[in-house]
Amino acid sequence: MKGNPKGKKVNKAWLHEHINDPYVKQARKDGYRARAAYKLKEMDETLGLIKPGDCVVDLGSTPGAWSQYVRRKLSPTGAAAGALNGRIIGLDMLPMEPIEGVVFIQGDFREPEVLQKLEQTLAAEKGPVKVDLVISDMAPNLSGIESADAARIAHLVELAVEFA
Template identity: 40%
Template sequence: MTEKNTSGRGQRDLRVRVKTAKGRKLSSTLWLERQLNDPYVQRAKREGYRGRAAFKIRELDDKFGFLKPGCRVVDLGCAPGGWCQVAVERVNALGQRTDKKVGTVLGVDLQEVDAISGAEVHQLDFLADDADELVKGWLGGPADVVMSDMAAASSGHKNTDHLRIIMLCEAAAQFAFDVLEEGGTFVAKVLAGGAENELQSILKKNFTKVANVKPPASRSDSSEKFVVAMGFRGKRADFG
């Protein structure tokens, strides 16, 4: 890695340049260079988060305020755990603010996830028939917030990837309808691309407010955005 020296006045461009190593693809080199120069990646390391995605949910909650002390939160596809970490702080799951209610954070994922302080983590397929009842049992009741930063594995084909993540988001929404308390909130990642109209329509039937947001922590060259649906009506309307 090198830092580019730029002027005779002793000033330097502090951007880290990554040399292409033997056996490493150019795409991998460019990804590594982007990671090393990403201010959110650096902040995540400094602040003890498991990934830069933690700042996305922080910024969304700063804007909409759905992670309140005392809330019961479910994080679908929680690996590596950054969203759970933020939720633990915001809902007071560790009880560190003695003047506030103590919340509950439950993370579920297909893969095993390292323990997260203040959160309960289970290896679970949320699409399983009994997943909603298991989750409500672990929570001790319905959820106030269901959130998802899940993304389907990339195929390299933009339209295919868009359709896959919309289907995943629709499945997460269906799960949310089964476990949310009336008045609850659903937050999920989607990819802009034109196939999300049905998702938007059904969310508007089930929630009093639906917003689509690209938080500052979301990379500008990414097509991802987040849907924030608040005020669950409790009377479920399903997808066609």
């Protein structure tokens, strides 16, 4: 059975659109791993979410663009490396390339042992640390069944809110 030639056209069209997307180009220029950094930047500039000294937990952190943005925001000089005025912990089921100053935990946030590891990491350096901000870009694998997908998404939102 051959693949759907129409699907190939859709994939090529998406790829062409993605490559030419101004946010993709800007992310590449600014050194971000994904254009998603600008979603968080816009929210932060509007709401003033991230402040020096904050402890930020990034749920669904891979590929790391949100953690990169937070890392730069918590740097006294706005740099991607060097001194950091705050704490960042990223968590995702998928692996994430290291980011200086970001502690990464690979695991499923829905699993109690992963949540326990996150809590241990928060307490590791200075005793229990208050989390100032939880950001989440978690998304379940979608099945294409709208009601099931909506329930999975809602469950992840509830877990993130409960943790926060």
